[in-house]
Amino acid sequence: MPAPRTAYDAVLHAARDVTKLGCALDAEMLGAALLGSVYAMAAEDRAEAVRDFVGRFLTATVHSGTPAAVTIRDVFATLVPEADGAGRVGHDRRSPSWAGQLGQVRATGCWAYGDVYGDQTSYLVTFAYEDAVAGGPEHAVVALVDHNIGITKDVFVATSAETLLDQVRQICAADELTWFRSEDPGRLRDEVSRHLEVTDGLGELPSDGSLATDRTLAGARLALLPAVTTPPLSEPSGPDDTGLIRDFLTSPEAVRFDLPTGPAATPESASLEFCLSLLLDHGATLPGADPLRWSPAVAGLFLLDWVHRRAVLDLDDAAMLPRVVRAWSAFSMRRRGLPTAAAEQAEAALEELIPEFARLYTTGERRSPATAAVAQLIAEGVDPNDTAAIDAWLEANRDD
DSSP: OOOOSSHHHHHHHHTTTGGGSSSHHHHHHHHHHHHHHHHHHOSSOHHHHHHHHHHHHHHHTTTOOSHHHHHHHHHHHHHOTTSTTGGGOOOOTTSOGGGGGTTOEEEEEEEEEEETTSSEEEEEEEEEESSHHHHOOOEEEEEEEETTTTEEEEEEEESOHHHHHHHHHHHHHHOTTEEEEEOOHHHHHHHHHHHHHHHHTOSSOOSSSSHHHHHHHHHHHHTTSOOOOSOOOOOOOOOOHHHHHHHHHTSHHHHHTTOOOSSSOOHHHHHHHHHHHHHHHHHTTSGGGOTTOOOHHHHHHIIIIIHHHHOOOOHHHHHHHHHHHHHHHHHHHHHHTOOHHHHHHHHHHHHHHHHHHHHHHHHOTTOOHHHHHHHHHHHTTOOTTOHHHHHHHHHHTOOO
16 A cells, blocks of 8 residues: 555554444544544644644545545544534444444543542543443543643543442542542533643643543543533632741741741741741642642652742751751641641651752752852852842953
8 A cells, every 4th residue: 555645644544444443432542542643743732733633634535435434534523523524524324333323422420539638630430322332331531630730631531431430449448648529520521621721732741641642532521521500619718828837836846847936036047937938939839829738749849849940048048948848748737637647658758859959959950040140149249139239240240
């Protein structure tokens, strides 16, 4: 067979055996996998790129009359019904008998599960075909939402819904650091879709998982759920900063880690105040702007990335920050009423993170250009708040 001349020819070639598949689900998974390459390679809005490709494919193949061609056209039109021309694609007598079951599913259950820290939530929906023989088995769509970075990090379709659901239930029941519950279909659709829109616009996709290959089928299934009927609840605001800091400084955790909580103005107390301001500033970037939403993952983001890009620490600050973070971690776990195992896990994570924080502080390799510039000014004795001093420094260091 000659090499495909266009991308559409390549798709037809890849789908040449679609009529040999045993059910509609297999065909929909094949179609989603083929469109996954379009999704993965798109430079901008990936969902729009898939819609555009399907519309162009349907136009380019309108006269393709082989059974495989008419079948894959039907599959694509089912997966991306909003694509141009999708509404004009009907089931063809040359297609397999299961073609009439394409997309003919109903949701049979919705659940959510996640970690007690609030880092990630997985949403699971099971679907069944009207005709289980021609359509295929009850299957599940799972979407992983990462609240720390605000995206749907992965989606995948499992062909055995009951087995997967039983496994998830057992894992959550055996792990006190996870939870499991039934979920409202509208809220599930809204949560996953909102975060998936962010994912679709990423310049680079998460490297692990089935996001690209299963995105189109997962999106088609989620679109069958009812729209959310109530406005989304606004994230509760975090605790009052002044009261929170007062409680922290008088807490047993502050005593345990020997923080300078007295009234005297010392270099240590100044560093403590600065480190606490960094924790609060970082907390403002979290869902609900709650600095108490602490976890091993949040600690890693703070210690290994955020603080290096956003702050200039002197030696006193760098020595103080690990003590403050250890105390804050234990304090936040107690305030939120998390299990002892959660606090122990966070403490163990800090023992690994803090040496790496110290290394990054020493090398400065994670500093942003602005932070690096301020650090250099301070190192050379220039006050970053003195405009005249900065101008003089720039003039002295200007390349002729």
